[in-house]
Amino acid sequence: MKRYEQLAQSIAGLIRSGSLQPGQRIPSVRMASRTYKVSPSTVFRAYYHLENLGLIHARPQSGYFVTSLSEHALPEVPQAPEDAGSTSVAVSELVFSVLKAMRESKQAPLGSAFPGPGLFPMQRLARSMAKATRLMDLDSVVADLAPGNLNLRRQIAVRYGIGGVSVPVEDILVTDGALEALNLCLQAVTEPGDLVAIEAPAFYACLQVLERLKLQAVPIPVDPRNGIDLDALARALEHHDIRACWFMTNFQNPTGVSLSAERKRELVELLHRHQVPLVEDDVYGELYYGSQAPVTTKAFDRDGLVMHCSSFSKCLAPGYRVGWVAAGRYAEAIQRLKLMTTLSASVPAQAAIADYLEFGGYDRHLRSLRARLESQKHQMFAAIDRHFPADVRFTRPAGGYFLWLELPGQVDTLTLFQRAAEAGISLAPGPMFSATRDFRHCLRLNYGHPWTAELDQVMARLGALVAAN
Amino acid sequence: MKRYEQLAQSIAGLIRSGSLQPGQRIPSVRMASRTYKVSPSTVFRAYYHLENLGLIHARPQSGYFVTSLSEHALPEVPQAPEDAGSTSVAVSELVFSVLKAMRESKQAPLGSAFPGPGLFPMQRLARSMAKATRLMDLDSVVADLAPGNLNLRRQIAVRYGIGGVSVPVEDILVTDGALEALNLCLQAVTEPGDLVAIEAPAFYACLQVLERLKLQAVPIPVDPRNGIDLDALARALEHHDIRACWFMTNFQNPTGVSLSAERKRELVELLHRHQVPLVEDDVYGELYYGSQAPVTTKAFDRDGLVMHCSSFSKCLAPGYRVGWVAAGRYAEAIQRLKLMTTLSASVPAQAAIADYLEFGGYDRHLRSLRARLESQKHQMFAAIDRHFPADVRFTRPAGGYFLWLELPGQVDTLTLFQRAAEAGISLAPGPMFSATRDFRHCLRLNYGHPWTAELDQVMARLGALVAAN
CATH class of the missing domain: 3.90.1150.10 (Aspartate Aminotransferase, domain 1)
Incomplete structure (x- = not known):
C-alpha cells in the first residue's frame, strides 16, 4: 500500500469510528504533514482520495471537513395497513x-x-465474444436453446456453490435478462386475478408485470433500515390468498436496502409455512460493498419454493440480455413457458459470457x-x-x-x-x-x-x- | 457455365417441359456422349448433378430414369366445416x-x-460479431434497447423497400426471434377468451401461444395447392367475433404451401372489411426457389392491420435470436409489451447482423x-x-x-x-x-x-x- 493510501486509511478509520465527527475540521495539510511525518504532497493525495470517497469535503478558504451525514436521518417506514388490502395495478402510463x-x-x-456503461469490461467481453462465436459448435445453435448453454449454466451453479448453496444445473434456466425470468416465474405460478405480495415501494417493472398479467398487488412496506416488513407480510399471508411474492432481498430497487441473513431465513420459513413461492429479483446481489457477499434466500430454501432470478446486465454485460433463474420445483414449468415465448436467449451472448466467466477475471x-x-x-x-x-x-x-x-x-x-x-x-x-x-x-x-x-x-x-x- | 452444367441444364429443360416423361429412361452415357458431342465423363458429371437435383435417379443395372412424382397426387384439402367452430387449445403436452x-x-x-446448421455463414457472421462487439458504442448497450438497433432496423426497412413495400423504420421493432414477435402481436390485440383464426394444419408454436394466452382457435383449412381457404375464412369472419388471424402466407409450416399474390390481396381486403388484424408469421419468406421473391401481404396493407413478423433464424443466423415485426398501427403497443417482458434483443447479436447485412453479402x-x-x-x-x-x-x-x-x-x-x-x-x-x-x-x-x-x-x-x- 502506498504512503498516501495508508494515511487516507487511518484518517478514514478515525471518521468511521467517530473520533472525527461529521462537520469537524480535519488537520491542515501542514499540521498533518508534521504529525504523520509525510510530505505535504502525500497529505494532499490522501485528502484528495478521502474527498473522492465522499468522506471529507473542502470548503473554500477554510480547509477540509468531515462530511456530515448524521443530519439526514433515514426515510420514514411506509405505513403498514392494519389489514393489508390488495389493489389492481395501472402504473404503465x-x-x-x-x-x-x-x-x-x-x-x-x-x-x-x-x-x-464505462464501468464494464466491454473490450474484454468483446474478445470472449469473438472467440466464442468463432469456435461455436454448429449444432449448438440448435442444441443450446432452452434451458441454455450448458457451460454457462455450470458456471452459474459453481458461483452458487461458492456462495454456499447447492443448486443443480438442471434447475438453472438461461433467460433473456432477469426481466424475462421474472415474467416467466410469475406466469408459472399465477392465473389472472391472483394476489401477489410485492414491496412498497417496488421496482416499477414489477408493477408493470403485474399489470400485464392482470394480477392484484398486495403491497408490503419496505423499512428503509431493515427491508421488507416481515410482520406485515405475515399478516397479509394470514388474511389473503396470496399466490406468490415478488421481492428483492438485496439492495432493493428503489430503496437500496437489504434483508439481513436472519430475516431472509425468517422470510423463507414464513413462505414455507404458507407454501407460497418467492419470485426473487436479485440482479444487484453481486454489487455488495466490503468483502462479505450477502447470503441468498436460496440458502434457506428446503423445498424449492424460491425462484432466484438474476442476470449479468448490471454487473458485467449490459445489453447482452443474459439472465437466469434457479427455479427449484418450478424449473420444468418455466422452461416450457420459455420455449413457447422466446425459445432461447441469444446463443453467442451465452457462449461469450460462459467464456468470460471461465477466463476473463470476473471476480477481479x-x-x-x-x-x-x-x-x-x-x-x-x-x-x-x-x-x-x-x-x-x-x-x-x-x-x-x-x-x-x-x-x-x-x-x-x-x-x-x-x-x-x-x-x-x-x-x-x-x-x-x-x-x-x-x-x-x-x-x-x-x-x-x-x-x-x-x-x-x-x-x-x-x-x-x-x-x- | 461449364460443359456439364450446360448439358444438365438442357436435360433438365426436357424434363420440366415434359419432353422427358416421369419414369422414362434417359439416354445412356455412351449415347448421350455421342449425341451431345461431349466426353463420357462430362455426361457422368451432368447426370450426377441431375441426380443431386432429384430430377433423375439411377436403377442398378438399368441406367437413369426421370423421377416420377406424378404418381403422388397432392394431399386432400382438409374438410372445411360448414359453420367453422371455435375450440380451446391443449396441444402442449x-x-x-x-x-x-x-x-x-x-x-x-x-x-x-x-x-x-452447416447451411449458414457462421464464420462470416463470427467476423461481423467480433467487429461489431469491438466497436460497440458504450452508450448503445443502454440506448439500443427496444425498439432496437437503428442500423439494423434501417437495413430491414431497406429490404422491405427493395421488395416494393414502404415500411417506416419507426414501425419496425426488433424482437428475440420471430416467436417473441408473434407472441407480443397476439397479446397486443387480444384478451383471454377471444377468438383467433388459425390455419389447419398450423405450426404447433401457434397452437401453444393460443393455449398460453387462453385464446380460442377457429381453424381455417389450408388447401395443399393454394394455401388458406379464403372462402372458409370469409364465412368464419361472418359468423364469429374473430379478433385476429395468425397465418403464414409463404411456405407455410407444416405444409410448405403459399398464397398467390392475388390471394394475398384478397386476404388483406377481407381483413380490411372486417377490421381484423393479421399476425403474419413469415420466417420462410426469403427461402423462395427461383428468382422471384413472393409478394408480401404488407404490399396490400392500406391501414396498418398487418403485423408482419420474421427473423434471421431460418435464413442467416440460427441461435442469434434476432427477429422483428413491422407492426403497422400496433407498433407502439407492441413496443411497450416488449419493454415489459424482455426489454430488448441481445445488443451484440443485433449489431452483428446489422454489420453482416451491410457488408457480409447477404443476398449472395x-x-x-x-x-x-x-x-x-x-x-x-x-x-x-x-x-x-x-x-x-x-x-x-x-x-x-x-x-x-x-x-x-x-x-x-x-x-x-x-x-x-x-x-x-x-x-x-x-x-x-x-x-x-x-x-x-x-x-x-x-x-x-x-x-x-x-x-x-x-x-x-x-x-x-x-x-x-
Whole structure:
C-alpha cells in the first residue's frame, strides 16, 4: 500500500469510528504533514482520495471537513395497513411517460436504471465474444436453446456453490435478462386475478408485470433500515390468498436496502409455512460493498419454493440480455413457458459470457466495480450534504447504486420531475414505484455513474429545485 | 457455365417441359456422349448433378430414369366445416413429449424444425460479431434497447423497400426471434377468451401461444395447392367475433404451401372489411426457389392491420435470436409489451447482423441457400418416389424446407412416430399441428439438411415402416 493510501486509511478509520465527527475540521495539510511525518504532497493525495470517497469535503478558504451525514436521518417506514388490502395495478402510463421524457432529452442520468456503461469490461467481453462465436459448435445453435448453454449454466451453479448453496444445473434456466425470468416465474405460478405480495415501494417493472398479467398487488412496506416488513407480510399471508411474492432481498430497487441473513431465513420459513413461492429479483446481489457477499434466500430454501432470478446486465454485460433463474420445483414449468415465448436467449451472448466467466477475471472485475460504486455512493452522500436542504432524508445502501430520498412533505416529485427535466436533469419520482401512486415526496437517485464536476453541479441544481418547493 | 452444367441444364429443360416423361429412361452415357458431342465423363458429371437435383435417379443395372412424382397426387384439402367452430387449445403436452423424444435420441432430423446448421455463414457472421462487439458504442448497450438497433432496423426497412413495400423504420421493432414477435402481436390485440383464426394444419408454436394466452382457435383449412381457404375464412369472419388471424402466407409450416399474390390481396381486403388484424408469421419468406421473391401481404396493407413478423433464424443466423415485426398501427403497443417482458434483443447479436447485412453479402448467401434447399427438395422427392408406397401424397413447396405427407388412411402417425423413434428416425406427426388432434395420417418432413447416403437409407427405412402399417 502506498504512503498516501495508508494515511487516507487511518484518517478514514478515525471518521468511521467517530473520533472525527461529521462537520469537524480535519488537520491542515501542514499540521498533518508534521504529525504523520509525510510530505505535504502525500497529505494532499490522501485528502484528495478521502474527498473522492465522499468522506471529507473542502470548503473554500477554510480547509477540509468531515462530511456530515448524521443530519439526514433515514426515510420514514411506509405505513403498514392494519389489514393489508390488495389493489389492481395501472402504473404503465406513468412509467412510460417518465421513461420517455428521460430518453428524449440529453439528461444527467440520475433517474436512469442502469449504471455507467464505462464501468464494464466491454473490450474484454468483446474478445470472449469473438472467440466464442468463432469456435461455436454448429449444432449448438440448435442444441443450446432452452434451458441454455450448458457451460454457462455450470458456471452459474459453481458461483452458487461458492456462495454456499447447492443448486443443480438442471434447475438453472438461461433467460433473456432477469426481466424475462421474472415474467416467466410469475406466469408459472399465477392465473389472472391472483394476489401477489410485492414491496412498497417496488421496482416499477414489477408493477408493470403485474399489470400485464392482470394480477392484484398486495403491497408490503419496505423499512428503509431493515427491508421488507416481515410482520406485515405475515399478516397479509394470514388474511389473503396470496399466490406468490415478488421481492428483492438485496439492495432493493428503489430503496437500496437489504434483508439481513436472519430475516431472509425468517422470510423463507414464513413462505414455507404458507407454501407460497418467492419470485426473487436479485440482479444487484453481486454489487455488495466490503468483502462479505450477502447470503441468498436460496440458502434457506428446503423445498424449492424460491425462484432466484438474476442476470449479468448490471454487473458485467449490459445489453447482452443474459439472465437466469434457479427455479427449484418450478424449473420444468418455466422452461416450457420459455420455449413457447422466446425459445432461447441469444446463443453467442451465452457462449461469450460462459467464456468470460471461465477466463476473463470476473471476480477481479467485480471487486473493482464494487469499490467504484461504493466510492460513488460517498460522493453522492457528500453532494446531498452540500447541496440539499437539511430535512432531506435518505437510505444508506450497502450495495448496488440506488438511493431513496424522502423530501420535505410539501414537495411533489412528479412536479419536481417535470422541473428537473426542463433543467436537463433526470430523476425517478416516487409514484413510479407504487401500485397506489404513493411516495409522492420520494425519489430514487442513481449513483452508478462515475463522479464528475458536472454531476456535482447537477446535484447543486437539483438541490436548489428541491429547496425552492 | 461449364460443359456439364450446360448439358444438365438442357436435360433438365426436357424434363420440366415434359419432353422427358416421369419414369422414362434417359439416354445412356455412351449415347448421350455421342449425341451431345461431349466426353463420357462430362455426361457422368451432368447426370450426377441431375441426380443431386432429384430430377433423375439411377436403377442398378438399368441406367437413369426421370423421377416420377406424378404418381403422388397432392394431399386432400382438409374438410372445411360448414359453420367453422371455435375450440380451446391443449396441444402442449403432445408437442413437448414429441420434442423431448426428438431431442433425447440421436435421430435423423426429419422431424426437426430447423435446417442444417452447416447451411449458414457462421464464420462470416463470427467476423461481423467480433467487429461489431469491438466497436460497440458504450452508450448503445443502454440506448439500443427496444425498439432496437437503428442500423439494423434501417437495413430491414431497406429490404422491405427493395421488395416494393414502404415500411417506416419507426414501425419496425426488433424482437428475440420471430416467436417473441408473434407472441407480443397476439397479446397486443387480444384478451383471454377471444377468438383467433388459425390455419389447419398450423405450426404447433401457434397452437401453444393460443393455449398460453387462453385464446380460442377457429381453424381455417389450408388447401395443399393454394394455401388458406379464403372462402372458409370469409364465412368464419361472418359468423364469429374473430379478433385476429395468425397465418403464414409463404411456405407455410407444416405444409410448405403459399398464397398467390392475388390471394394475398384478397386476404388483406377481407381483413380490411372486417377490421381484423393479421399476425403474419413469415420466417420462410426469403427461402423462395427461383428468382422471384413472393409478394408480401404488407404490399396490400392500406391501414396498418398487418403485423408482419420474421427473423434471421431460418435464413442467416440460427441461435442469434434476432427477429422483428413491422407492426403497422400496433407498433407502439407492441413496443411497450416488449419493454415489459424482455426489454430488448441481445445488443451484440443485433449489431452483428446489422454489420453482416451491410457488408457480409447477404443476398449472395441467400441465393446459394435457396438453390441448396431446392436441390434437397428434389432429393427428398426422389427418395419418396423410390422408397414410399405409391398411395402416399405430398405437397410441392416452392420455398422453405418442409413437406407435408398424407399417408394411406389406416396409418396413425403418432404410432409411426414411436416406431420411427425406436429406429432412430425423427418425424413430426400430424396431430402436433392441430388444435383438434386431426391429421392423424399426416406428417411433416424436413428436407433442410444436406442430402447424404445415410439420409436416403433413413428414408428407405421410414418408407418400409409406412408400408408395414
